[in-house]
Amino acid sequence: MSGQGTATVPADPLTDKPAGQRARTAGRPRPPTRDSGWWAAVLLLPAAVGLLVFEIWPTFQTIYYSFTSWGAFGGHAWSGLENYRTLIADSDVFHAIVNTAIISAISLLAVPLSAVVAALLSLPGMRGVTIYRTLYFLPVVTLPAAVALTWKYLFNGDYGLINWLLSKVGIDGPHWLSDPATAIFAISIVGVWGSIGYNMVIFLSGIRGIPTDYYEAAELDGAGRVAQFFHITVPLLTPSIFFVTVITVINSLQAFDLVYLMVGQTSPAITRTETLVYLFYQRGFAEHDGGYAAAIGVLLLLATLILTAAQFRLQRRWVHYG
Amino acid sequence: MNTVRRIRRRLLSLLLVAPLVAAAACSGNSGSGGDDEHVTLTYAIWDQAQAAAMKQIIQEFHGKHPNIDVQVQVTPWESYWTKLQTSVTAGTGPDLFWMTMVYAKYYAAGGGIAPLDDQIKKSKLDMSAYVPAVTKAYTFGGKVYGVPKDVNGFGLCYNKLLFDAAKLKHPDDSWTWNDVVAAAQKLTDPQKGVYGFVAPEADELSWYLTVPQVGGQVISPDSTSSGYDQDATIKGIQFWTDMITKYHVSPTLQQTTDTDPLAMLTSGKVAMRYCGSWEPEEIAAVPYGKANIGIAPLPAGPDGNRNYYSNGLANSMSAKTKHPDQAWEFLQFLGSDRAAEIQAKTGTVIPAYQGHADAYAKAMPEFDLQVFVDHLKYAQPFPASTDTAAWRDAATKQFADAWTGKAPVADVSRRVAETMNQALAKEKK
Incomplete structure (x- = not known):
């Protein structure tokens, strides 16, 4: 749930128009010449090489490896569809899909939450904005291991701060992380908490791009703060919301670190929390079955592609560009 | 215009060549040398509590072999094995590392650790000095794949x-x-x-x-x-x-x-x-x-x-080590009487080198450690397969x-x- 994407951020909804439109309104001084294209290529080269070597090439390698079985220390042999046959029959894979879906669904809560936080921080006359912004952003720049460890102490069933507070109001809290019924919610909450800061920054810049005229006009018409939020901020923020939603879904599909660090293999809650990436790690690195792990990876790739494509399809119905 | 383009092209090719040069430079120093060559060995362990004893062993070893430096890598148990396997596979792993009975056969059969019989014969290392159950657990197909380190009671x-x-x-x-x-x-x-x-x-x-x-x-x-x-x-x-x-x-x-x-x-x-x-x-x-x-x-x-x-641990040598001779020197010292004594005195483990159980038992007067030593005679081989x-x-x-x-x-x-x-x-x- 960490490792935020580095894609470009459509910070300002007003300039984030489809390419053709933008060219007309912004009126670029001169069209890109062949020469400047050449330089662009040179400047892009380091990034492109990195992408090719560390992202794209391994993707194809993974697809290839998913049709192989692995030796202990290197070496692999073609095994056809064997891994996929095992995949279909593996009940752990089924659990992992369900768990990943639950985590993704809960993690989407972060989208409206961070939109509200950003809107509140943008209110005129709001004091200490920088402090709040820093506080909310802290989890993003904190090591996932430190985050997980701290929350693990908070969630401890017998000695954790959360259950101690609950006991003050007469509630006997569960063993959040080791109870199969609650563990997945506990780690999802941490995921949501951890992603608010990143989303907030995107929304903050999105809100800043909304002309104040709209709010002034709405105020003249007698719209309150809440009405303004729903009728001006939200619609004009939809490009940012769309971007954040896509990133959130992709990140939550890759949930691993919190499961690995906060639950772990020996916990009774692991079957109810292990995600596809966790299973990939377990099969590939702990149980030395690289080919099978690659097949799980391909499954995850397909799921990500389908979900993201679906979101791009659906965006036409609700995203307003300008 | 033409010259400019040529210069640019040259610049570009220079950029492309740079990583290759760097790679060549890195692989250049891995060539073999004589016995008097100064080498640094890496030694991977997972228990922080034993790091001090290991460092003392290394220090004494370095005193006798000034040309061999040993670096300890402590990786917590949870990630020790995943890290070791990937690094050994990639050929960048440590030269020597702790091995448990759980993974020994896997590493031996898969070619991750080296058989030591030739070296044992050459240096006349007395294998009967170690608890037999431990030696046996690291012997596969008649070959020894680790020098016993300790044993658990x-x-x-x-x-x-x-x-x-x-x-x-x-x-x-x-x-x-x-x-x-x-x-x-x-x-x-x-x-x-x-x-x-x-x-x-x-x-x-x-x-x-x-x-x-x-x-x-x-x-x-x-x-x-x-x-x-x-x-x-x-x-x-x-x-x-x-x-x-x-x-x-x-x-x-x-x-x-x-x-x-x-x-x-x-x-x-x-x-x-x-x-x-x-x-x-x-x-x-x-x-x-x-x-x-x-x-x-x-x-x-x-x-x-x-x-x-x-379970009992052994020290094993990577099959892919670039300095097998120096690694064997250190491995021998790790399996020596003196190394066993150092470990026993810290009270952290019972050495597999027999005859130091007493030193372990007396290491912490507040506890009756003799209990663990007495337990050893009931030891059965740890459940393991490949x-x-x-x-x-x-x-x-x-x-x-x-x-x-x-x-x-x-x-x-x-x-x-x-x-x-x-x-x-x-x-x-």
């Missing part, structure tokens, strides 16, 4: 304060399972949140100690089939689950997952816990533990049987249902046997 750690408060006699070598249950029932005090016993779901520290006591087995002696479907094995596991689900004298699996059972012992929350010979150092690190914990012999099975599964990890983790995962009382132990254990047999069948292919 077990005992019953108990809280003297709580025993005295309940006016109970301290545990002694006459104890069997029934005595544990009876005492645990008297020591459990729900009001104070104190449990008489702790039954974690941790094979090596739980059922691997009781299954052999009733004649059960985790794996058949030829490592081809699971023993989890045998009634005796199930009985050995049930000792642990009964403590939680039948007698209610142990914290639940959820509690032992949230809080380390050893911490429960050293904070007075549980009165008894089965302990390993490497743990007294950790107990002594907590003032309450140092003052109030006693160590008694591990209770015997109902019929007085004291057998247990013992790919132990493939079924061991799965077993732990499945047994959770028995520990939480969701399903009867017998059912779960037979299910574990099924999965384990599938994994073992796959191994043979």
Whole structure:
């Protein structure tokens, strides 16, 4: 749930128009010449090489490896569809899909939450904005291991701060992380908490791009703060919301670190929390079955592609560009 | 224009060449040299508590071999094996590393660790100096793949304060399972949140100690089939689950997952816990533990049987090391009398080099460490096959249902046997 994407951020909804439109309104001084294209290529080269070597090439390698079985220390042999046959029959894979879906669904809560936080921080006359912004952003720049460890102490069933507070109001809290019924919610909450800061920054810049005229006009018409939020901020923020939603879904599909660090293999809650990436790690690195792990990876790739494509399809119905 | 373009092209090709040059430079210094060449070996271990002893060993070794530097890499157990496997596969792994019986055959069969027979013969290393059970566990197809480092014994750690408060006699070598249950029932005090016993779901520290006591087995002696479907094995596991689900004298699996059972012992929350010979150092690190914990012999099975599964470590050499001669020099020193003495005196482990058990037993006067040494004679080979990890983790995962009382132990254990047999069948292919 960490490792935020580095894609470009459509910070300002007003300039984030489809390419053709933008060219007309912004009126670029001169069209890109062949020469400047050449330089662009040179400047892009380091990034492109990195992408090719560390992202794209391994993707194809993974697809290839998913049709192989692995030796202990290197070496692999073609095994056809064997891994996929095992995949279909593996009940752990089924659990992992369900768990990943639950985590993704809960993690989407972060989208409206961070939109509200950003809107509140943008209110005129709001004091200490920088402090709040820093506080909310802290989890993003904190090591996932430190985050997980701290929350693990908070969630401890017998000695954790959360259950101690609950006991003050007469509630006997569960063993959040080791109870199969609650563990997945506990780690999802941490995921949501951890992603608010990143989303907030995107929304903050999105809100800043909304002309104040709209709010002034709405105020003249007698719209309150809440009405303004729903009728001006939200619609004009939809490009940012769309971007954040896509990133959130992709990140939550890759949930691993919190499961690995906060639950772990020996916990009774692991079957109810292990995600596809966790299973990939377990099969590939702990149980030395690289080919099978690659097949799980391909499954995850397909799921990500389908979900993201679906979101791009659906965006036409609700995203307003300008 | 043409010249400009040419210069640009040259610049570009220079950019492209730079990484190649760097790569060539890196691989350049790996060439072999003579004996007097200065080399740095890397040595991977997972226990921070033993790092000091290892560093002292290295220091003395360096005094005798000034041309060989050794760097210790401490990686916590949780990530030690994944890191080791990937780095050995990539050829960037450590030259020497700790090996456990769990993974030994996997590394030996897969070509991750080197057979040492030629070197042993050449340097006339006396293998009879080590505990035979450990040497045997690292010998495959007549070849030795590790120089034994240490061996594990077990005992019953108990809280003297709580025993005295309940006016109970301290545990002694006459104890069997029934005595544990009876005492645990008297020591459990729900009001104070104190449990008489702790039954974690941790094979090596739980059922691997009781299954052999009733004649059960985790794996058949030829490592081809699971023993989890045998009634005796199930009985050995049930000792642990009964403590939680039948007698209610142990914290639940959820509690032992949230809080380390050893911490429960050293904070007075549980009165008894089965302990390993490497743990007294950790107990002594907590003032309450140092003052109030006693160590008694591990209770015997109902019929007085004291057998247990013992793990023991060895130092192994990477099959891909670039400095096999220097690595062997250091490996020999790690297996020496002197290295054993250094380790024994810290009280962290019982050296596999025989004759230093006394030094270990006397290392911490506040505890009766002799208990662990006396236990060694009942050691049985640790359950392992070529790919132990493939079924061991799965077993732990499945047994959770028995520990939480969701399903009867017998059912779960037979299910574990099924999965384990599938994994073992796959191994043979």
